[in-house]
Amino acid sequence: xxxxxxxxxxxxxxxxxxxxxxxxxxxxxxxxxxxxxxxxxxxxxxxxxxxxxxxxxxxxxxxxxxxxxxxxxxxxxxxxxxxxxxxxxxxxxxxxxxxxxxxxxxxxxxxxxxxxxxxxxxxxxxxxxxxxxxxxxxxxxxxxxxxxxxxxxxxxxxxxxxxxxxxxxxxxxxxxxxxxxxxxxxxxxxxxxxxxxxxxxxxxxxxxxxxxxxxxxxxxxxxxxxxxxxxxxxxxxxxxxxxxxxxxxxxxxxxxxxxxxxxxxxxxxxxxxxxxxxxxxxxxxxxxxxxxxxxxxxxxxxxxxxxxxxxxxxxxxxxxxxxxxxxxxxxxxxxxxxxxxxxxxxxxxxxxxxxxxxxxxxxxxxxxxxxxxxxxxxxxxxxxxxxxxxxxxxxxxxxxxxxxxxxxxxxxxxxxxxxxxxxxxxxxxxxxxxxxxxxxxxxxxxxxxxxxxxxxxxxxxxxxxxxxxxxxxxxxxxxxxxxxxxxxxxxxxxxxxxxxxxx
Numbered sequence: 001x002x003x004x005x006x007x008x009x010x011x012x013x014x015x016x017x018x019x020x021x022x023x024x025x026x027x028x029x030x031x032x033x034x035x036x037x038x039x040x041x042x043x044x045x046x047x048x049x050x051x052x053x054x055x056x057x058x059x060x061x062x063x064x065x066x067x068x069x070x071x072x073x074x075x076x077x078x079x080x081x082x083x084x085x086x087x088x089x090x091x092x093x094x095x096x097x098x099x100x101x102x103x104x105x106x107x108x109x110x111x112x113x114x115x116x117x118x119x120x121x122x123x124x125x126x127x128x129x130x131x132x133x134x135x136x137x138x139x140x141x142x143x144x145x146x147x148x149x150x151x152x153x154x155x156x157x158x159x160x161x162x163x164x165x166x167x168x169x170x171x172x173x174x175x176x177x178x179x180x181x182x183x184x185x186x187x188x189x190x191x192x193x194x195x196x197x198x199x200x201x202x203x204x205x206x207x208x209x210x211x212x213x214x215x216x217x218x219x220x221x222x223x224x225x226x227x228x229x230x231x232x233x234x235x236x237x238x239x240x241x242x243x244x245x246x247x248x249x250x251x252x253x254x255x256x257x258x259x260x261x262x263x264x265x266x267x268x269x270x271x272x273x274x275x276x277x278x279x280x281x282x283x284x285x286x287x288x289x290x291x292x293x294x295x296x297x298x299x300x301x302x303x304x305x306x307x308x309x310x311x312x313x314x315x316x317x318x319x320x321x322x323x324x325x326x327x328x329x330x331x332x333x334x335x336x337x338x339x340x341x342x343x344x345x346x347x348x349x350x351x352x353x354x355x356x357x358x359x360x361x362x363x364x365x366x367x368x369x370x371x372x373x374x375x376x377x378x379x380x381x382x383x384x385x386x387x388x389x390x391x392x393x394x395x396x397x398x399x400x401x402x403x404x405x406x407x408x409x410x411x412x413x414x415x416x417x418x419x420x421x422x423x424x425x426x427x428x429x430x431x432x433x434x435x436x437x438x439x440x441x442x443x444x445x446x447x448x449x450x451x452x453x454x455x456x457x458x459x460x461x462x463x464x465x466x467x468x469x470x471x472x473x474x475x476x477x478x479x480x481x482x483x484x485x486x487x488x489x490x491x492x493x494x495x496x497x498x499x500x501x502x503x
Contacts, residue, residue, distance in 0.1 A: 027224030031099055037072045037079050039218075040093060041103030042086035046173065047197065048251040049104050050081065063251040064102055067121060070243060071218075074234035087152065087171060087459070090114055091468065093221060100231065101219040104191065106155040110464065111219065112273045116228040119269050120215035121235050121244060123257040126156045127195040128208040130187045131180060137187050140165075140211045146186040149176035149450075152460055155214040156189040168450050169460070174198045175350065179450070181205060182354045184369055193253055213257070215272055232269075239264065281465045286474065292457035293478045299374045299453065300440045306379030307439075308432065311386025312421070318387070319394060320412060329387070336384035342445050344381055349373040349449040374446035382439055389431040393424035433490035437483045454478055 031037050041050045041064065050062040060081055072079035082098040089101040090111055106124075107117055130137035137143060144164045150156040152169035160167045168185060170176045176188045177199040188199060189211060199205055218235070220228040238244040239261040248254035260268075317329040336344070353373055397420050405415035444455035452460075458475035462468045 027099065027220060027227030028230050029226075031075070031077055031227060031230075035077050037068070037075065037077050037100065038082050038098040039068050039079060040082045040084040040089055040098040040101045042089070043083060044172065045086055045103055048193065048253060063247055063253065064104075066247045066250070067238075067244070068102060070238055070247065071231055071234045074237055075230055090219065093219060096221075099220070099227065102216075104193070104216055105219055106191070107215045107217050107272055108153075108155055108158055109274075110153065110158075114222070115219040116222060116225060117217040117219055117269075117273055118228055118232040119235055119264050120217045120261065120272065121239075122216040122248065122253070123260060124191045124193060124214050124216065125210040125257070126159060126189055126212040126214060127192045127199075128187055128189050128211045129177070129180065129195055129199045129205050130208050131183075132204055132206040134186070137208055139209055140189070143187055147184070149179060149185045149188045150190055152456075153464070154190075155212070156191070159212055160189055169447075169452065169456070170450060171448055177202060177205065178350060178354075182357075217272075236264070281461075281467070281470050285461050285465070285471070288457055288461065289454065289471075289474055289478060292452060292454040293482065295451065296440065296443050296454040296478075297482060299371065299378065299446060299451065300436070300443045302375040303378035303382060303443075304436050304439055306375065307382035307386045307435075310379065310383035312390050312425075314383060314387035315390035315394060316416065316421075319391060320416065333384045333387050336381050337388075341378065341381045341442060342448065345373065345377040345445060345449055348377045348380075370446075370450045373449055374443070374451050377449075378439060378443060378446070382435060385435055386432065389428045389435070390424060392431075393426075393428035394420060396427050397423050430490050430493045433486055433493060437486050437490070440479065440483050440486075 025033065043051055043060070045051070048063050050060055050064050053059040053061045065079075065081070068079040068081070084092045084097060084101075086103060089103060089105060092098070093101045093115060101115070105111070107120070111117070128137075128140055140159070140163050146165055147168055148160050148165045149168045149170055150160055151173070152171070157167065157169070168176070168179075173190065173194045176185065176190070179185045180188050180199075181202055181204050187208065188195075190199070191214070192210070195207070200207055218228075218231050220231065235244070238247075242262075244261060245254050245258055248258060314329045314333060317325040318333070319326075321329065349370065353369060401419055401423075402412075402415055405419045406412075410418070443453055446453060447456035454475055458471045462471040465471065
Protein backbone atom coordinates (compact mmCIF):
# COMPACT_ATOMS: atom_id res chain seq x y z
CA UNK A 1 0.00 0.00 0.00
CA UNK A 2 1.35 3.40 -0.95
CA UNK A 3 1.74 5.80 1.96
CA UNK A 4 1.48 9.56 1.62
CA UNK A 5 4.44 11.86 2.36
CA UNK A 6 2.49 13.26 5.32
CA UNK A 7 2.15 9.78 6.83
CA UNK A 8 5.86 9.10 6.37
CA UNK A 9 6.71 12.45 7.95
CA UNK A 10 4.55 11.70 11.00
CA UNK A 11 6.15 8.27 11.31
CA UNK A 12 9.62 9.81 11.24
CA UNK A 13 8.68 12.34 13.93
CA UNK A 14 7.22 9.57 16.09
CA UNK A 15 10.41 7.53 15.73
CA UNK A 16 12.52 10.51 16.74
CA UNK A 17 10.34 11.18 19.78
CA UNK A 18 10.52 7.52 20.78
CA UNK A 19 14.29 7.55 20.51
CA UNK A 20 14.40 10.63 22.75
CA UNK A 21 12.50 8.70 25.43
CA UNK A 22 15.09 5.95 25.48
CA UNK A 23 17.63 6.43 28.28
CA UNK A 24 21.03 7.40 26.88
CA UNK A 25 24.04 5.41 27.99
CA UNK A 26 26.46 6.87 30.48
CA UNK A 27 30.03 7.85 29.71
CA UNK A 28 31.46 4.72 31.32
CA UNK A 29 28.96 2.49 29.53
CA UNK A 30 29.93 4.06 26.22
CA UNK A 31 33.63 3.48 26.82
CA UNK A 32 33.06 -0.12 27.87
CA UNK A 33 30.76 -0.77 24.90
CA UNK A 34 33.31 0.54 22.38
CA UNK A 35 36.29 -0.85 24.30
CA UNK A 36 38.15 2.43 23.67
CA UNK A 37 38.99 5.38 25.90
CA UNK A 38 39.41 8.31 23.50
CA UNK A 39 41.55 11.04 25.05
CA UNK A 40 42.19 14.45 23.57
CA UNK A 41 45.58 16.18 23.49
CA UNK A 42 47.86 18.28 21.33
CA UNK A 43 51.06 16.89 19.84
CA UNK A 44 52.31 20.48 19.49
CA UNK A 45 52.77 20.51 23.28
CA UNK A 46 55.87 18.44 22.67
CA UNK A 47 58.13 16.48 24.98
CA UNK A 48 57.53 15.07 27.57
CA UNK A 49 53.71 15.22 27.30
CA UNK A 50 52.83 13.64 23.96
CA UNK A 51 54.95 13.85 20.81
CA UNK A 52 56.14 11.83 17.84
CA UNK A 53 59.02 9.43 18.44
CA UNK A 54 61.99 10.75 16.42
CA UNK A 55 63.13 7.18 15.83
CA UNK A 56 59.68 6.02 14.70
CA UNK A 57 57.81 8.76 12.82
CA UNK A 58 54.07 8.45 13.30
CA UNK A 59 54.40 6.78 16.71
CA UNK A 60 53.38 8.85 19.74
CA UNK A 61 55.33 8.70 22.98
CA UNK A 62 55.39 10.73 26.18
CA UNK A 63 54.52 10.34 29.84
CA UNK A 64 50.84 11.06 29.18
CA UNK A 65 50.76 8.45 26.42
CA UNK A 66 52.04 5.87 28.91
CA UNK A 67 49.64 7.12 31.58
CA UNK A 68 46.64 6.95 29.22
CA UNK A 69 47.57 3.37 28.31
CA UNK A 70 47.88 2.46 32.00
CA UNK A 71 44.53 4.04 32.90
CA UNK A 72 42.80 2.29 30.00
CA UNK A 73 44.36 -1.01 31.02
CA UNK A 74 43.05 -0.59 34.57
CA UNK A 75 39.58 0.00 33.09
CA UNK A 76 39.78 -3.01 30.79
CA UNK A 77 39.82 -1.01 27.56
CA UNK A 78 42.45 0.47 25.25
CA UNK A 79 43.48 4.13 24.89
CA UNK A 80 43.16 6.07 21.64
CA UNK A 81 44.69 9.53 21.14
CA UNK A 82 42.68 12.28 19.42
CA UNK A 83 44.57 15.34 18.16
CA UNK A 84 43.07 18.67 19.20
CA UNK A 85 44.38 22.19 19.68
CA UNK A 86 45.35 22.60 23.35
CA UNK A 87 43.57 25.91 23.83
CA UNK A 88 40.28 24.31 22.71
CA UNK A 89 40.53 21.05 24.64
CA UNK A 90 37.69 21.88 27.03
CA UNK A 91 35.24 23.15 24.35
CA UNK A 92 36.01 20.11 22.20
CA UNK A 93 35.46 17.81 25.18
CA UNK A 94 32.12 19.46 25.90
CA UNK A 95 30.95 18.96 22.32
CA UNK A 96 31.88 15.25 22.40
CA UNK A 97 35.02 15.12 20.24
CA UNK A 98 36.56 12.61 22.69
CA UNK A 99 35.78 10.95 26.03
CA UNK A 100 38.29 12.77 28.23
CA UNK A 101 40.92 15.51 27.93
CA UNK A 102 44.42 14.89 29.27
CA UNK A 103 47.33 17.00 28.09
CA UNK A 104 48.91 19.05 30.83
CA UNK A 105 45.40 20.33 31.55
CA UNK A 106 45.80 22.44 34.66
CA UNK A 107 43.04 22.57 37.25
CA UNK A 108 41.76 26.15 37.33
CA UNK A 109 38.49 27.61 38.69
CA UNK A 110 37.31 28.31 35.15
CA UNK A 111 37.80 24.72 34.03
CA UNK A 112 36.56 23.21 37.30
CA UNK A 113 33.26 24.98 36.71
CA UNK A 114 32.95 23.53 33.19
CA UNK A 115 34.20 19.92 33.41
CA UNK A 116 34.63 17.11 35.94
CA UNK A 117 38.23 16.69 37.09
CA UNK A 118 39.73 13.51 38.49
CA UNK A 119 42.32 13.42 41.23
CA UNK A 120 45.66 14.81 39.95
CA UNK A 121 48.31 12.71 38.25
CA UNK A 122 51.02 15.37 38.45
CA UNK A 123 51.85 18.23 40.83
CA UNK A 124 53.69 21.12 39.19
CA UNK A 125 55.22 24.42 40.23
CA UNK A 126 54.68 27.63 38.27
CA UNK A 127 58.24 28.83 37.69
CA UNK A 128 59.16 32.44 37.08
CA UNK A 129 62.03 32.84 34.60
CA UNK A 130 63.87 36.07 33.73
CA UNK A 131 67.02 37.10 31.88
CA UNK A 132 70.20 36.37 33.81
CA UNK A 133 71.40 39.94 33.33
CA UNK A 134 68.19 41.48 34.69
CA UNK A 135 68.70 41.52 38.46
CA UNK A 136 65.66 43.75 38.99
CA UNK A 137 63.37 40.70 38.74
CA UNK A 138 63.40 39.14 42.21
CA UNK A 139 59.81 37.89 42.54
CA UNK A 140 56.42 38.07 40.93
CA UNK A 141 55.68 41.20 42.98
CA UNK A 142 58.71 42.97 41.47
CA UNK A 143 57.12 42.67 38.00
CA UNK A 144 54.04 44.82 38.66
CA UNK A 145 53.32 46.85 35.53
CA UNK A 146 55.92 44.96 33.45
CA UNK A 147 55.48 42.50 30.57
CA UNK A 148 55.26 38.81 31.50
CA UNK A 149 54.48 36.03 29.03
CA UNK A 150 52.48 32.85 29.55
CA UNK A 151 49.90 30.58 27.92
CA UNK A 152 46.45 32.14 27.65
CA UNK A 153 43.81 30.94 30.13
CA UNK A 154 46.28 28.77 32.04
CA UNK A 155 47.04 28.43 35.76
CA UNK A 156 49.85 30.97 35.31
CA UNK A 157 47.53 33.26 33.35
CA UNK A 158 45.24 33.50 36.39
CA UNK A 159 48.19 34.18 38.70
CA UNK A 160 49.56 36.96 36.50
CA UNK A 161 46.22 38.69 36.07
CA UNK A 162 45.88 38.77 39.86
CA UNK A 163 49.45 40.13 40.25
CA UNK A 164 48.90 43.35 38.31
CA UNK A 165 51.41 42.69 35.53
CA UNK A 166 50.96 43.24 31.80
CA UNK A 167 50.16 39.73 30.63
CA UNK A 168 51.27 38.72 27.13
CA UNK A 169 49.44 35.63 25.84
CA UNK A 170 51.11 32.93 23.74
CA UNK A 171 49.84 29.79 22.02
CA UNK A 172 53.14 27.84 22.11
CA UNK A 173 55.63 27.00 24.86
CA UNK A 174 58.89 27.94 23.14
CA UNK A 175 57.90 31.35 21.77
CA UNK A 176 57.64 33.18 25.13
CA UNK A 177 61.18 32.20 26.12
CA UNK A 178 62.47 33.32 22.71
CA UNK A 179 60.81 36.69 23.24
CA UNK A 180 62.19 36.89 26.79
CA UNK A 181 65.68 36.19 25.50
CA UNK A 182 65.23 38.82 22.80
CA UNK A 183 64.07 41.48 25.22
CA UNK A 184 60.41 41.64 24.26
CA UNK A 185 59.38 40.40 27.72
CA UNK A 186 60.59 40.99 31.27
CA UNK A 187 59.77 37.46 32.49
CA UNK A 188 57.87 34.25 31.73
CA UNK A 189 55.69 32.25 34.14
CA UNK A 190 54.92 28.66 33.14
CA UNK A 191 54.81 25.13 34.54
CA UNK A 192 58.12 23.68 35.71
CA UNK A 193 58.06 20.96 33.04
CA UNK A 194 57.88 23.63 30.35
CA UNK A 195 60.37 25.95 32.05
CA UNK A 196 63.02 23.24 32.47
CA UNK A 197 62.83 22.05 28.86
CA UNK A 198 62.23 25.24 26.91
CA UNK A 199 63.38 28.09 29.13
CA UNK A 200 66.18 27.17 31.51
CA UNK A 201 68.12 25.35 28.77
CA UNK A 202 68.94 28.83 27.42
CA UNK A 203 72.15 30.12 29.08
CA UNK A 204 70.88 33.71 29.08
CA UNK A 205 67.86 32.86 31.26
CA UNK A 206 67.61 32.09 34.98
CA UNK A 207 65.07 30.71 37.43
CA UNK A 208 63.75 33.42 39.76
CA UNK A 209 61.36 31.43 41.97
CA UNK A 210 58.58 28.88 42.24
CA UNK A 211 55.57 31.19 42.32
CA UNK A 212 52.77 28.71 42.94
CA UNK A 213 51.68 25.07 42.90
CA UNK A 214 49.13 23.49 40.60
CA UNK A 215 47.84 20.14 39.35
CA UNK A 216 47.35 18.21 36.12
CA UNK A 217 44.19 16.10 36.08
CA UNK A 218 41.99 14.24 33.60
CA UNK A 219 38.80 16.07 32.56
CA UNK A 220 35.46 14.42 31.75
CA UNK A 221 32.21 15.99 30.60
CA UNK A 222 29.59 17.27 33.01
CA UNK A 223 27.04 14.53 33.55
CA UNK A 224 29.57 11.72 33.09
CA UNK A 225 30.56 11.35 36.71
CA UNK A 226 30.72 7.56 36.40
CA UNK A 227 33.50 7.83 33.82
CA UNK A 228 35.32 10.39 35.96
CA UNK A 229 35.04 8.12 39.00
CA UNK A 230 36.33 5.09 37.07
CA UNK A 231 39.38 7.03 35.88
CA UNK A 232 39.84 8.42 39.38
CA UNK A 233 39.99 4.89 40.79
CA UNK A 234 42.42 3.84 38.06
CA UNK A 235 44.77 6.74 38.87
CA UNK A 236 44.52 5.90 42.58
CA UNK A 237 45.59 2.30 41.93
CA UNK A 238 48.47 3.46 39.74
CA UNK A 239 49.61 5.91 42.44
CA UNK A 240 49.34 3.38 45.27
CA UNK A 241 51.21 0.68 43.33
CA UNK A 242 54.02 3.09 42.45
CA UNK A 243 53.49 2.71 38.70
CA UNK A 244 52.52 6.36 38.33
CA UNK A 245 55.81 7.59 39.78
CA UNK A 246 57.74 5.03 37.72
CA UNK A 247 56.19 6.56 34.59
CA UNK A 248 57.13 10.04 35.76
CA UNK A 249 60.62 8.86 36.63
CA UNK A 250 61.20 7.43 33.16
CA UNK A 251 60.54 10.89 31.78
CA UNK A 252 62.68 12.60 34.44
CA UNK A 253 59.82 14.62 35.93
CA UNK A 254 59.48 12.81 39.26
CA UNK A 255 60.28 14.85 42.38
CA UNK A 256 59.26 15.12 46.01
CA UNK A 257 55.98 16.91 45.24
CA UNK A 258 54.68 13.73 43.59
CA UNK A 259 54.79 11.83 46.92
CA UNK A 260 51.41 13.38 47.76
CA UNK A 261 49.76 11.48 44.93
CA UNK A 262 49.98 8.11 46.73
CA UNK A 263 48.16 9.43 49.82
CA UNK A 264 45.71 11.70 48.03
CA UNK A 265 42.22 11.78 49.58
CA UNK A 266 38.76 12.91 48.53
CA UNK A 267 39.16 15.92 50.80
CA UNK A 268 42.27 16.89 48.84
CA UNK A 269 40.27 16.64 45.62
CA UNK A 270 37.49 18.83 47.00
CA UNK A 271 40.05 21.41 48.10
CA UNK A 272 41.71 21.30 44.67
CA UNK A 273 38.38 21.76 42.89
CA UNK A 274 37.16 24.60 45.07
CA UNK A 275 35.38 26.90 42.64
CA UNK A 276 35.72 30.60 43.29
CA UNK A 277 32.95 31.59 40.89
CA UNK A 278 33.42 32.91 37.39
CA UNK A 279 33.03 36.19 35.59
CA UNK A 280 29.79 37.09 33.86
CA UNK A 281 29.58 38.89 30.57
CA UNK A 282 29.30 42.63 31.26
CA UNK A 283 29.86 46.08 29.80
CA UNK A 284 33.50 45.72 30.80
CA UNK A 285 33.86 42.89 28.28
CA UNK A 286 32.17 45.04 25.62
CA UNK A 287 34.81 47.70 26.28
CA UNK A 288 37.55 45.09 25.91
CA UNK A 289 35.99 43.96 22.63
CA UNK A 290 35.97 47.57 21.44
CA UNK A 291 39.69 47.82 22.23
CA UNK A 292 40.28 44.61 20.28
CA UNK A 293 38.27 46.00 17.35
CA UNK A 294 40.39 49.18 17.37
CA UNK A 295 43.55 47.06 17.21
CA UNK A 296 42.06 45.03 14.35
CA UNK A 297 41.13 48.19 12.44
CA UNK A 298 44.50 49.83 13.09
CA UNK A 299 46.48 46.78 11.93
CA UNK A 300 44.24 46.21 8.89
CA UNK A 301 44.20 49.82 7.71
CA UNK A 302 47.97 50.24 8.13
CA UNK A 303 48.66 46.94 6.34
CA UNK A 304 46.32 47.91 3.50
CA UNK A 305 48.09 51.23 2.96
CA UNK A 306 51.37 49.32 2.66
CA UNK A 307 49.79 46.73 0.37
CA UNK A 308 48.32 49.35 -1.98
CA UNK A 309 51.58 51.24 -2.41
CA UNK A 310 53.81 48.20 -2.75
CA UNK A 311 51.28 46.38 -4.94
CA UNK A 312 51.21 49.24 -7.42
CA UNK A 313 55.01 49.31 -7.63
CA UNK A 314 55.10 45.53 -8.18
CA UNK A 315 52.51 45.73 -10.96
CA UNK A 316 54.40 48.52 -12.75
CA UNK A 317 57.72 46.70 -12.33
CA UNK A 318 56.28 43.53 -13.90
CA UNK A 319 54.70 45.33 -16.85
CA UNK A 320 57.02 48.21 -17.63
CA UNK A 321 60.23 47.62 -15.72
CA UNK A 322 63.46 46.11 -17.07
CA UNK A 323 64.02 42.40 -16.66
CA UNK A 324 66.16 43.05 -13.56
CA UNK A 325 63.02 44.40 -11.85
CA UNK A 326 60.32 42.36 -13.57
CA UNK A 327 61.73 38.95 -12.60
CA UNK A 328 62.13 39.71 -8.86
CA UNK A 329 58.66 41.33 -8.82
CA UNK A 330 57.13 38.22 -10.39
CA UNK A 331 58.97 35.99 -7.92
CA UNK A 332 57.72 38.14 -5.03
CA UNK A 333 54.10 37.85 -6.15
CA UNK A 334 54.29 34.08 -6.60
CA UNK A 335 56.14 33.59 -3.30
CA UNK A 336 53.71 35.54 -1.15
CA UNK A 337 50.64 34.15 -2.89
CA UNK A 338 51.98 30.60 -2.72
CA UNK A 339 52.83 30.43 0.99
CA UNK A 340 50.48 30.75 4.00
CA UNK A 341 50.28 34.16 5.64
CA UNK A 342 50.51 32.42 9.04
CA UNK A 343 53.93 31.02 8.10
CA UNK A 344 55.03 34.44 6.89
CA UNK A 345 54.04 36.03 10.22
CA UNK A 346 55.97 33.38 12.18
CA UNK A 347 59.10 33.83 10.07
CA UNK A 348 58.92 37.62 10.21
CA UNK A 349 58.32 37.94 13.96
CA UNK A 350 60.37 35.08 15.39
CA UNK A 351 63.00 34.73 12.66
CA UNK A 352 63.71 37.84 10.62
CA UNK A 353 63.02 40.69 13.04
CA UNK A 354 65.34 39.45 15.84
CA UNK A 355 68.13 38.89 13.32
CA UNK A 356 67.65 42.36 11.82
CA UNK A 357 67.61 43.99 15.25
CA UNK A 358 70.81 42.20 16.22
CA UNK A 359 72.53 43.07 12.95
CA UNK A 360 71.63 46.76 13.28
CA UNK A 361 72.45 46.89 16.96
CA UNK A 362 68.97 47.90 18.09
CA UNK A 363 68.41 47.68 21.82
CA UNK A 364 66.13 44.98 23.21
CA UNK A 365 62.79 45.73 24.77
CA UNK A 366 60.84 47.08 21.80
CA UNK A 367 57.24 46.43 22.84
CA UNK A 368 55.82 47.42 19.46
CA UNK A 369 57.56 44.53 17.68
CA UNK A 370 54.37 42.47 17.46
CA UNK A 371 52.29 45.31 15.99
CA UNK A 372 55.03 46.19 13.52
CA UNK A 373 55.35 42.56 12.47
CA UNK A 374 51.56 42.27 12.11
CA UNK A 375 51.31 45.34 9.86
CA UNK A 376 54.38 44.49 7.78
CA UNK A 377 53.49 40.80 7.49
CA UNK A 378 49.91 41.38 6.33
CA UNK A 379 50.97 44.31 4.14
CA UNK A 380 53.65 42.30 2.34
CA UNK A 381 51.24 39.41 1.82
CA UNK A 382 48.38 41.48 0.45
CA UNK A 383 50.72 43.52 -1.75
CA UNK A 384 51.08 40.42 -3.92
CA UNK A 385 47.31 40.24 -4.42
CA UNK A 386 47.01 44.00 -5.00
CA UNK A 387 49.72 43.77 -7.66
CA UNK A 388 47.56 41.36 -9.65
CA UNK A 389 44.49 43.57 -9.28
CA UNK A 390 46.39 46.61 -10.55
CA UNK A 391 47.93 44.61 -13.38
CA UNK A 392 44.45 43.59 -14.50
CA UNK A 393 43.31 47.22 -14.23
CA UNK A 394 46.22 48.47 -16.32
CA UNK A 395 45.61 45.82 -18.96
CA UNK A 396 41.98 46.96 -19.16
CA UNK A 397 43.10 50.40 -20.40
CA UNK A 398 43.10 50.50 -24.24
CA UNK A 399 46.72 50.47 -25.52
CA UNK A 400 45.87 53.41 -27.75
CA UNK A 401 45.79 55.73 -24.76
CA UNK A 402 49.44 55.08 -23.99
CA UNK A 403 50.30 55.58 -27.65
CA UNK A 404 48.35 58.83 -27.76
CA UNK A 405 50.13 60.09 -24.66
CA UNK A 406 53.51 59.38 -26.23
CA UNK A 407 52.47 61.18 -29.40
CA UNK A 408 51.73 64.21 -27.22
CA UNK A 409 55.33 64.09 -25.98
CA UNK A 410 54.89 62.26 -22.72
CA UNK A 411 57.46 59.76 -21.58
CA UNK A 412 56.41 56.32 -20.32
CA UNK A 413 56.53 57.25 -16.64
CA UNK A 414 54.64 60.51 -17.17
CA UNK A 415 52.00 58.74 -19.26
CA UNK A 416 51.58 56.11 -16.59
CA UNK A 417 51.24 58.71 -13.86
CA UNK A 418 48.80 61.00 -15.66
CA UNK A 419 46.86 58.74 -18.01
CA UNK A 420 47.07 54.99 -17.32
CA UNK A 421 47.42 54.57 -13.55
CA UNK A 422 44.52 56.91 -12.56
CA UNK A 423 42.14 54.99 -14.84
CA UNK A 424 43.51 51.60 -13.76
CA UNK A 425 43.17 52.53 -10.09
CA UNK A 426 39.53 53.50 -10.66
CA UNK A 427 38.87 50.12 -12.28
CA UNK A 428 40.73 48.27 -9.54
CA UNK A 429 39.10 50.14 -6.64
CA UNK A 430 36.17 47.70 -6.10
CA UNK A 431 38.63 44.79 -5.93
CA UNK A 432 40.84 46.73 -3.53
CA UNK A 433 37.84 47.35 -1.27
CA UNK A 434 36.99 43.65 -1.30
CA UNK A 435 40.57 42.85 -0.35
CA UNK A 436 40.34 45.27 2.58
CA UNK A 437 37.32 43.32 3.87
CA UNK A 438 39.30 40.08 3.54
CA UNK A 439 42.25 41.68 5.32
CA UNK A 440 40.03 42.66 8.25
CA UNK A 441 39.21 38.99 8.77
CA UNK A 442 42.73 37.72 8.11
CA UNK A 443 44.02 40.07 10.80
CA UNK A 444 42.78 37.50 13.34
CA UNK A 445 45.91 35.49 12.47
CA UNK A 446 48.21 38.04 14.14
CA UNK A 447 47.21 36.67 17.55
CA UNK A 448 49.89 34.00 17.03
CA UNK A 449 52.51 36.74 17.46
CA UNK A 450 50.92 38.01 20.71
CA UNK A 451 48.72 40.78 19.24
CA UNK A 452 45.42 40.78 21.17
CA UNK A 453 43.01 41.75 18.40
CA UNK A 454 39.26 41.18 18.24
CA UNK A 455 39.20 37.40 17.73
CA UNK A 456 41.84 36.76 20.40
CA UNK A 457 39.87 38.94 22.83
CA UNK A 458 36.79 36.85 22.03
CA UNK A 459 38.53 33.53 22.80
CA UNK A 460 39.96 34.86 26.08
CA UNK A 461 36.57 36.21 27.15
CA UNK A 462 34.73 33.04 26.11
CA UNK A 463 36.85 30.92 28.44
CA UNK A 464 36.66 33.55 31.17
CA UNK A 465 32.83 33.63 31.18
CA UNK A 466 32.43 29.89 30.32
CA UNK A 467 30.39 30.59 27.19
CA UNK A 468 31.21 30.90 23.51
CA UNK A 469 27.79 32.00 22.25
CA UNK A 470 27.51 35.60 23.47
CA UNK A 471 31.22 36.49 22.98
CA UNK A 472 31.10 34.91 19.53
CA UNK A 473 27.98 36.84 18.52
CA UNK A 474 29.46 40.11 19.79
CA UNK A 475 32.70 39.43 17.92
CA UNK A 476 30.73 38.77 14.73
CA UNK A 477 28.77 42.01 15.28
CA UNK A 478 31.98 44.02 15.54
CA UNK A 479 33.36 42.46 12.36
CA UNK A 480 30.08 43.20 10.57
CA UNK A 481 30.14 46.79 11.80
CA UNK A 482 33.63 47.22 10.33
CA UNK A 483 33.18 45.30 7.08
CA UNK A 484 29.60 46.20 6.06
CA UNK A 485 30.38 49.85 5.19
CA UNK A 486 33.29 48.64 3.08
CA UNK A 487 31.02 46.12 1.37
CA UNK A 488 28.50 48.83 0.54
CA UNK A 489 31.29 51.06 -0.73
CA UNK A 490 32.54 48.27 -2.98
CA UNK A 491 29.05 47.73 -4.43
CA UNK A 492 28.65 51.47 -5.01
CA UNK A 493 31.98 51.69 -6.81
CA UNK A 494 31.16 48.69 -9.00
CA UNK A 495 27.79 50.18 -9.98
CA UNK A 496 29.37 53.57 -10.70
CA UNK A 497 32.03 51.94 -12.85
CA UNK A 498 29.38 49.96 -14.74
CA UNK A 499 27.41 53.16 -15.47
CA UNK A 500 30.50 54.92 -16.76
CA UNK A 501 31.43 52.03 -19.04
CA UNK A 502 27.90 51.91 -20.49
CA UNK A 503 28.03 55.56 -21.65
